[in-house]
Amino acid sequence: xxxxxxxxxxxxxxxxxxxxxxxxxxxxxxxxxxxxxxxxxxxxxxxxxxxxxxxxxxxxxxxxxxxxxxxxxxxxxxxxxxxxxxxxxxxxxxxxxxxxxxxxxxxxxxxxxxxxxxxxxxxxxxxxxxxxxxxxxxxxxxxxxxxxxxxxxxxxxxxxxxxxxxxxxxxxxxxxxxxxxxxxxxxxxxxxxxxxxxxxxxxxxxxxxxxxxxxxxxxxxxxxxxxxxxxxxxxxxxxxxxxxxxxxxxxxxxxxxxxxxxxxxxxxxxxxxxxxxxxxxxxxxxxxxxxxxxxxxxxxxxxxxxxxxxxxxxxxxxxxxxxxxxxxxxxxxxxxxxxxxxxxxxxxxxxxxxxxxxxxxxxxxxxxxxxxxxxxxxxxxxxxxxxxxxxxxxxxxxxxxxxxxxxxxxxxxxxxxxxxxxxxxxxxxxxxxxxxxxxxxxxxxxxxxxxxxxxxxxxxxxxxxxxxxxxxxxxxxxxxxxxxxxxxx
Amino acid sequence: xxxxxxxxxxxxxxxxxxxxxxxxxxxxxxxxxxxxxxxxxxxxxxxxxxxxxxxxxxxxxxxxxxxxxxxxxxxxxxxxxxxxxxxxxxxxxxxxxxxxxxxxxxxxxxxxxxxxxxxxxxxxxxxxxxxxxxxxxxxxxxxxxxxxxxxxxxxxxxxxxxxxxxxxxxxxxxxxxxxxxxxxxxxxxxxxxxxxxxxxxxxxxxxxxxxxxxxxxxxxxxxxxxxxxxxxxxxxxxxxxxxxxxxxxxxxxxxxxxxxxxxxxxxxxxxxxxxxxxxxxxxxxxxxxxxxxxxxxxxxxxxxxxxxxxxxxxxxxxxxxxxxxxxxxxxxxxxxxxxxxxxxxxxxxxxxxxxxxxxxxxxxxxxxxxxxxxxxxxxxxxxxxxxxxxxxxxxxxxxxxxxxxxxxxxxxxxxxxxxxxxxxxxxxxxxxxxxxxxxxxxxxxxxxxxxxxxxxxxxxxxxxxxxxxxxxxxxxxxxxxxxxxxxxxxxxxxxxxxxx
Numbered sequence: 001x002x003x004x005x006x007x008x009x010x011x012x013x014x015x016x017x018x019x020x021x022x023x024x025x026x027x028x029x030x031x032x033x034x035x036x037x038x039x040x041x042x043x044x045x046x047x048x049x050x051x052x053x054x055x056x057x058x059x060x061x062x063x064x065x066x067x068x069x070x071x072x073x074x075x076x077x078x079x080x081x082x083x084x085x086x087x088x089x090x091x092x093x094x095x096x097x098x099x100x101x102x103x104x105x106x107x108x109x110x111x112x113x114x115x116x117x118x119x120x121x122x123x124x125x126x127x128x129x130x131x132x133x134x135x136x137x138x139x140x141x142x143x144x145x146x147x148x149x150x151x152x153x154x155x156x157x158x159x160x161x162x163x164x165x166x167x168x169x170x171x172x173x174x175x176x177x178x179x180x181x182x183x184x185x186x187x188x189x190x191x192x193x194x195x196x197x198x199x200x201x202x203x204x205x206x207x208x209x210x211x212x213x214x215x216x217x218x219x220x221x222x223x224x225x226x227x228x229x230x231x232x233x234x235x236x237x238x239x240x241x242x243x244x245x246x247x248x249x250x251x252x253x254x255x256x257x258x259x260x261x262x263x264x265x266x267x268x269x270x271x272x273x274x275x276x277x278x279x280x281x282x283x284x285x286x287x288x289x290x291x292x293x294x295x296x297x298x299x300x301x302x303x304x305x306x307x308x309x310x311x312x313x314x315x316x317x318x319x320x321x322x323x324x325x326x327x328x329x330x331x332x333x334x335x336x337x338x339x340x341x342x343x344x345x346x347x348x349x350x351x352x353x354x355x356x357x358x359x360x361x362x363x364x365x366x367x368x369x370x371x372x373x374x375x376x377x378x379x380x381x382x383x384x385x386x387x388x389x390x391x392x393x394x395x396x397x398x399x400x401x402x403x404x405x406x407x408x409x410x411x412x413x414x415x416x417x418x419x420x421x422x423x424x425x426x427x428x429x430x431x432x433x434x435x436x437x438x439x440x441x442x443x444x445x446x447x448x449x450x451x452x453x454x455x456x457x458x459x460x461x462x463x464x465x466x467x468x469x470x471x472x473x474x475x476x477x478x479x480x481x482x483x484x485x486x487x488x489x
Numbered sequence: 490x491x492x493x494x495x496x497x498x499x500x501x502x503x504x505x506x507x508x509x510x511x512x513x514x515x516x517x518x519x520x521x522x523x524x525x526x527x528x529x530x531x532x533x534x535x536x537x538x539x540x541x542x543x544x545x546x547x548x549x550x551x552x553x554x555x556x557x558x559x560x561x562x563x564x565x566x567x568x569x570x571x572x573x574x575x576x577x578x579x580x581x582x583x584x585x586x587x588x589x590x591x592x593x594x595x596x597x598x599x600x601x602x603x604x605x606x607x608x609x610x611x612x613x614x615x616x617x618x619x620x621x622x623x624x625x626x627x628x629x630x631x632x633x634x635x636x637x638x639x640x641x642x643x644x645x646x647x648x649x650x651x652x653x654x655x656x657x658x659x660x661x662x663x664x665x666x667x668x669x670x671x672x673x674x675x676x677x678x679x680x681x682x683x684x685x686x687x688x689x690x691x692x693x694x695x696x697x698x699x700x701x702x703x704x705x706x707x708x709x710x711x712x713x714x715x716x717x718x719x720x721x722x723x724x725x726x727x728x729x730x731x732x733x734x735x736x737x738x739x740x741x742x743x744x745x746x747x748x749x750x751x752x753x754x755x756x757x758x759x760x761x762x763x764x765x766x767x768x769x770x771x772x773x774x775x776x777x778x779x780x781x782x783x784x785x786x787x788x789x790x791x792x793x794x795x796x797x798x799x800x801x802x803x804x805x806x807x808x809x810x811x812x813x814x815x816x817x818x819x820x821x822x823x824x825x826x827x828x829x830x831x832x833x834x835x836x837x838x839x840x841x842x843x844x845x846x847x848x849x850x851x852x853x854x855x856x857x858x859x860x861x862x863x864x865x866x867x868x869x870x871x872x873x874x875x876x877x878x879x880x881x882x883x884x885x886x887x888x889x890x891x892x893x894x895x896x897x898x899x900x901x902x903x904x905x906x907x908x909x910x911x912x913x914x915x916x917x918x919x920x921x922x923x924x925x926x927x928x929x930x931x932x933x934x935x936x937x938x939x940x941x942x943x944x945x946x947x948x949x950x951x952x953x954x955x956x957x958x959x960x961x962x963x964x965x966x967x968x969x970x971x972x973x974x975x976x977x978x979x980x981x982x983x984x985x986x987x988x989x
Contacts, residue, residue: 065971067897072968138888145887152935160935164927171923175886176916183897187904 003052003059007074010045010084011125013038014091018118025111032099035114039092042121046081046088053081054483060131070192072138073131077194078484079264079333083257084128086340090249091121093462097348098241100458104355107239112149117245119146124250127257133182133192133266136258137174140222143254144170150242151235162237169231170221178219181212185266194261196487198268209267209277216262217281222255223318224311226288233307240351243303244344252310253336256317260332263321264487273324285319286416288312293423300361302350305427306343312420313339313386319413320401326488328404333484334477335397338385341469342394345382346428348463349375352455362431369435372454376435378467383428385470388421393473400481494541498554498567501538501577502620502633505531509612516605524605525595528612529588535619536585539577546574547976553625561625562688568625572831572980576622576754579838583746584615587842590955591739594849598649598737607647607737613640614743618751627763628687630755631674634719637751638666641744645736649852658731665718665728672715679708680763693763706770712759713774720752722779722816723786726809730793733805738849741801745808746842750834753815757830760819761984772822780820784914786813791921795928800858801848803925804841807884810918811837817911818899826902827981828974829895835973836883836891839966843880843959847873850948850956860928865938867930869945872953874933876960881926883963886919890967894974 017038024031052059053076060075098117102110123146126139144167152163186192188203204212221228232252236243245251263272272278289312296308313335320332352375353359357368369376385392388399398417405413454460473480508531515524546552551570555561569577588611599607617637621630642663648655681687683704684695699705714725721729729749733741764771790810797803815837818830848858850873855862867874883890896919903911947953966973 064969066968067894067974068971134888141888155935160931164931167927168923172920175919175923179896180900180912180916183900184904187901 004061006045013042014118014122018115021114035095039095043088046084072135074129075131080128087124087249097462100456101241101351104456116146116149127254151238159237162234165234166231173221177215181215194265198271201271206275220258223259224314229311236303236307244347269324278322281322285315289315296427323404325404325407328401331397331400338393338397342382342385345466349379352459356455366434366438367440374460378463380432381467387424391474392470396477497538505612505616509609512609521604524608525592528608532584532588535581539581543574543578562686562691566625567623573622580618580747583842586955587742594738610640610643625689644740645732655735658735662728662732669715669718672711676708676711679704693765716756720749730802730805734802738852742845745845746838775820783813783816787918794925798860804844821902823905824981825905828977829898829902831977831980833895836895839962840883846956847877860932864936867934870947876956879960885922891963894970
């Protein structure tokens, strides 16, 4: 099978899946089988592509010409491969979890849910394999539109308000800033292809380069740089599997992935670091990083706390991209993977707690650890990984990003990384501590602990798998770095 | 055979013109369906002619057809280059999909004994618009402009189910349209006085030497203002919202997609071909009058649209804004900007055609078009509303739609001129479009249906097919844009080539 064909198949498999889901709307078991089947098939394709690229093979193909010289084009390269692997792999796990969650909660409109989910995955594949900024932008917008019905899934006024903010900010920034940046790039260079070493070098006055960078960075609203981050907490009204998708699998990762793509292939690391155009971004990202960690500390709602934690973690990646050194870019790429595993675990835990006990506030979670040991142990592992404690994967990405800062002798930035790690401890570990070390409240004990038990198996197994993933990735982080190394050389 | 094809330039106008009185004859049998069928055939014939002409121009360059074999500048010349061949295609193409849509809605909206006359007026309107576009004679433009305007006053006045508000709308349009036409003809008078010719090419040649002539300046001013009125450029747009709102659905579709576009085409003709930058205050008018007005139009139209509660009027205001975008393209007066303008003439016809068709479907089922009356209809009329949303996305300019292509070129053109401050204005304009499209989506999908409303069913397939054909075009030409871009670019080059 030719590599090009596999890329095309990877793009359409989720779409075919969504048609199948639509046709089997009335047979829930078959419908869910189709979701899992297409997730499995997709993952197989992605593994094949991963194998190809680690053998040093490249492939690209063009669909058609939209505007003269501007194609819908796809290719495979290490960064996109990493994103595609994460998204497709976690789709399988998230689907299992969704089945448990959606059935456990008896949610309505499940068919629509699975269809939109599949389309969102398909557009993530499009983003991962986009061969130029234009193609990426198209799939970026499709991703926004296809996740909107997921965010407003509950249909409550709160969900609508959240959805409005979600759509407004993401569409607004992408049309308002990103599109302008893309057209500007096209105007300056006459190309939008992702080219190693960037395309802008020598085509633009260094003095206006920071403005172009700003249009890109704020235009990629999915990376949730302040002040355009509030869609993320607002989107928390969605069912938990969606939050997991938004925060760990597709949406925010698509955002930071786009940031890395732009920095590496449009600007070029060397051009960016030699002009110093990203200095301002270092400070904006640092500010977002610390401010959102502080906000996370103040949230009692678990999902809201995790949302702000995501905003902060995304800024790690943007900050690393702004540093524009080889090590920090590698660290940023790795952080996409480590944070994805950690955060999806945390969200699935939050969902499992909700399914089992209908509790959303952290202060109500006293003593639940003894009732739901698996969930809370997984939560603890993911929290350790996010904080960056060995032997969990999170340490490696932070390690590389901090090394990047050290290379530039930016000690203040290293301090930022350290302070934020402490803040991570501050907002994640109390959840675990309350659950394990505080006694169960009186009235819950009175009502009998029989009514309280671990979440359904389909909820618990996926989150255990991803928690285990955090551990496994600690030992295999070198492989990921090896995969990514070509992008900085 | 070739001999017959040679006469297509006149047939595309003459056939609709002659078929209008023939259409009246159907009153004898009171055969409404035959009148509709007749209109349909004529529309399709015009569409085929337009395709043939465009092809011919693309392959063999411009056509000059001499009426009655009288040589120009004495005789009337029909002159078809890429620009008007393209506009002919737009006008006849919209008519070709709108008329099939029309049978059911006209049956519903127009009293039976008036329907045949309705179709007659429609044919005259079509004739007028095609004639304005194809002719190479300035006075001929005026004549056809009046044919199309007079028939559209009548058509608008018929209103949806004899809605009396349509009468005042038509009356307003009549007054302002006549003022516009009069200005235009006075301007022509000035030019004729100085040059003694009415043929456009000839005018253009002779005006070269008359750049300092005060009469030419006056003529220029009259013509530009007359046309600005006809194309509803802010602040001369006041006739437009009510006319589009209260006109019968078929007329809203047809006029919104074509009428103002044809006037814009005439403006392009006069600015670039007739006056051809022969005197320096054309760039001045473009930069200091048209550009500011266009910007105000974008904001006035978009913000106005946000506050409307009637859906047709909402989109009428949006049309005011969209004309602003086209005029910005013209005001840029570089190749890319004009490409954007010509592209958007085509693209906006597709967008607004689709939108007003969807509105027509709503009128067909619901009657009233206030935001209250469409509450919760999204689930009951899924095809109509998904079409409306897709057309709305195209209006906003989401990638893969035609609206995106227009915006892309418009922004490129602005960058080419280095008019950076305009960019945020355009961006805010399209975000305002997000707001008013969003308003409709929210009402249709998220608001519960009023409890006292009887269940509404989807419109018949006969209405959905034309609607979805237009939606399909919105996406086809958004993905395979090289065809339209190629034509628009060529057209822009032709327009600018005339510059000495």
